[in-house]
Amino acid sequence: MQQNASIAAADLLPVAARLKAQKIASIEGSPVFAIPGGWVADILRADPAIVTADTPSAFETAVQDPEVATIFVSRDTFGWRLMERILTRNSLVKTIFWEE
């Protein structure tokens, strides 16, 4: 029973983390969500469905990959202007989690 409860809690965590996300912009159709650091960022970074970008090049590779739907940009990896530039010169739409 207790094990079930912990499994249920694990299922709920990604949902709870996303509730902390705030949509702050849409760049060329890609929604960008601001993510607070700490546990919320940890949960999203650990989500296997989300690709984490630690460099601008890694970010662009993920943006160009049709198999990738969601990208997590770690804090201070690069600035907003560069993100806009990369999303504009590529045509696929991604969900971006932007760690603040």
Next chain:
Amino acid sequence: MKPDTTKYRKIVIGAEATPLPVWDPQLGTTGALAGPLSGIALHTLRQDKDGIPAADYIYAELMRNLPSRSMLPHLLHELMERDPNRVDWEKHSFLCGYMGPPSIGKSFMIKTIDRLAHPRGCLYLNCKDIDMGTIFCETVFDTSAANREKAAIDARILQGNQGGKGLGPDSLSMLRNALGEAFVEEKRGDKTLVSIDWNGIQVKGNTPEEQNYQKQVIREAISQVCTNEGIVMAAEMGQIGITTRDGIAIRAADPKSADFGRPVLLDEINRAKPGTLQKLYEFFAMLSDPKVDRFTVTGGENKPFTFRREDLPVSYRMNFTGNPATRAMGSADMDRPLISRFGVELDIRTVPDPALHDYADRMAQTLTGVPLTQIYYAARPYFDAHPEKLAETARAFRLAGLTEEQKKDVPAEELLNIAQPLKIIKLSEQLAEFFASLKNVFNPESQLYRGSNFGLSQEYESYLQGVEIDLRLVSKLLEKASVVTPRVLQPDVVDFNSAFSNAADKKSANEVEFDDRLADRGKRLESYLQQWMHQVLVPADAQTRNIRPEECQKVLRLARTLAAHCGIGDLQLKESPRGGIERIAKLYDYDRLENPEEQHKLLRDLMVDAVRKNHEELRKKDPTIQPLPASADAILTVDEVKKALAATTGISAPHGVMAAGTDPANPFVAVKASEEGGASLVTRDAFLTALAMPELREKTVQGLWDKALLKLPHIEPSDEAVQIAANASPTGFAVTTVTVLNQDREEPMHILRAAPQGDKPESLVVVSGNLDKRLQALLKSGGVTYVDFNDIDSARTVNAVVNDRLADNPLQDRIRRNIAAAVLMRNGAAGDEAQHLGKSPGELLTNLKSLEASAPLRITADPAPTRHPKPRSSRNPKHGR
């Protein structure tokens, strides 16, 4: 001749199962393609994925990204031009250009269709300052030989961005000089973030010598940085070079290329390097005219490539977009119709300036993630008859074609907005009207200024004309307004001494919860738009620009009036709102407790909490008492709360005042507000819980004011301040102060009432300290304004309620003074009235720290005989009148 479609899947859009909204610009009406003969085929290389059929994904994705109404005819054109059954494929044009204002959504529309046709989307080129020959042969930097070094430099940069050592200033300076625009520095908060866009290094030189020099500079810079920073270089690092490769037009048409079949988008073609556009004329002629069926060009590595119309795949499509030269950003080339030297007229479509409906469409889409207004107007009679179906349809579009993982990423706020579609449409249309009328404010030639005596200076006129109110700005404002500004406390309650204490709960109290963010989002939007108007209409550098402050203020007043007529901010005195216009704050503030079921559920939760607390106290005294069950439903069901509320209408409480009890069998109890002391005080939360419930409030409010006050021998019953203190004033105002129990301490609380007046319902304001957020929400949903006296704008909030009622009253100053005098009848020491002279009711009522409640009513469970001092009504302040 039909194209080879064997590798493609045919998806039909605009048929019965896939209706597509369309717009008739002549009639100004919306309809939908939804009949048996209206389907348009889209050939796609997309496959079913993760159990989602490609057809479902494509239709839902197209709907989610549907352009605004002015662009819908162009969407239809673009889809039809790609359907071999709708056009004569032999004669059809593979090329179409869209010219129009910025941010209307031209390139976004093309990108959307292109990524539905091909899983990798279009090949995109921003033409700004680009030699257009690039689409056949690109000159690129090949830095792949330095991948290891680049990764090491990126890692150092990241360290520096995160506050670590990072690259030294010499290294940064070298990279800045060598990489040009690819070296990006941005301010974020108080630090500067550095990053390198390795894929964005542009070859600048025109001649091989110039290009070679640039290559040397970059190689040297990387090499020098590696030496400076102790990064070990690989032997092949020296192989950084400049190479040529096939341009996007060839790659998309060459079956050997990985990009074969991808559509091509040339964005901002009017900003291409002057004189290079003519390199495209012959190619464009081939794409547009069956008579020109071949075109040969030199591609990468000097290899020739021949385009043949009959070999172009069905998904091959070339679009370009541009802004007309009149927008001060176009080149003269695009001013004339682009007619090739071969006499072929190209398919160039003109997109109109955004109209009112485009603003509304964009806003509703930003808020819900679906084209809510387009869907609504496409089937308006049906949705008007079945309003619940609109939310259902919009929700289905928002979630269709998404995997379970992707559904998790859909913002919860969008789904909440979708659940109240008519409110969102109204909000979008009011805001659209605001932006459309604001465009006139920024246009000194507009009718707004005709015949008026504004006398704007030339400097201010040219400043105004430079501000562009486009659709992108509208979405940005909405997004920026969603950021919650921090709460500011009034100086009376600020305590710097606690700054370094180790209060464990400090951090958790700081988090902005989802419900908090939404509760005031409408007020926030109004206030953000007002601030923004001030910022743009009163430029901070007005003096430098030779702009007079008076003219800015005049125009700002005009803009504020227009805004107020669209529901943003207060109307000026004597003006009445236009019919049907509602305040944006009211339309957009989200209150989940508007749903009565949610309200009862929250009430139940609050009561269960009280029961638990009480029970725990009992268990401390008697450990043999069993703990309460974990489930709230096992203690008190929502139905039981509803029944109890219904039963309270029959309770004949001696003084009418009700409070939540701690006995689940009897959730509400009669209590008493009196000046008698000694009896046990009711807790603040229990009292406020009952006050929040509309079913109980009327009785409670009547019981709070003691009419006996008027019969005291030393009282003048006709005195307006006394009448206000006794809830007997013809002005409709009443004010009192009560004492309740909060965290085992006696605590005062002020209550201000404004009786119903005309079409305005009763207003009740409660002023107290920090309160459970759930209880605050319950009070708000019950129509009670809760004011935390700690907030810096608490006095303003109270005064706003008073001013709202007194706006047209010629005796407003006197009434305000008498409300203040009534407050002082139960607060402050005798003889101190003079020091409060001239203070507003708001200032007095939110002064809980320094204005002591000297004669409050006590809210007690059982009255006791001990007498409490009478209100100091004998010192009935004369300054009140």
